[in-house]
Amino acid sequence: MYLDSILVPIACGCILPITLVWLNVRQKANENQARTQIIMAALEKNPNMDVEELIRRMSPKSKLLKEKLLALLRRGCLSLLIGIGLIIGELFMAYSGGIKSKELAFICCVGVILIAIGIAFLINYYVGKKMLAKEMEAEQKNLQDNK
DSSP, X not given: OHHHHHHHHXXXXXXXXXXXXXXXXXXXXXXXXXXXXXXXXHHHHOTTSOHHHHHHHHSOOOOOHHHHHHHHHHHHHHHHHHHHHHHHHHHHHHHHTOSOHHHHHHHHHHHHHXXXXXXXXXXXXXXXXXXXXXXXXXXXXXXXXXX
């Protein structure tokens, strides 16, 4: 019983984040390696090719400020809704009495933390939207001019 109560937090708190970071780094390394192989193959076929132009075309497009802000909004709403759902579920379980009080407190703490993270994302979205309004307009105009 004691071992089960320790393994789950260790797995969620340590092993899962390390695995996610490792997978992300591995994916980016594979993308870079594939891009390099494509450039090398293109240079073998045509040595007079403009390498800088090819690299510029193959580089991943950076996200627009509007897209980045919308990602903050999406994360904030999702985190907030999950936190509220956990709190409501915790209140329902407390009312029905089918779970231990320690587990209820843990679920409540996780819900409050998710609500706080969601609020922080939403504040970041609204402040960023207000501060970056001129930059977003210039970026949109530049994007329309290039089309």
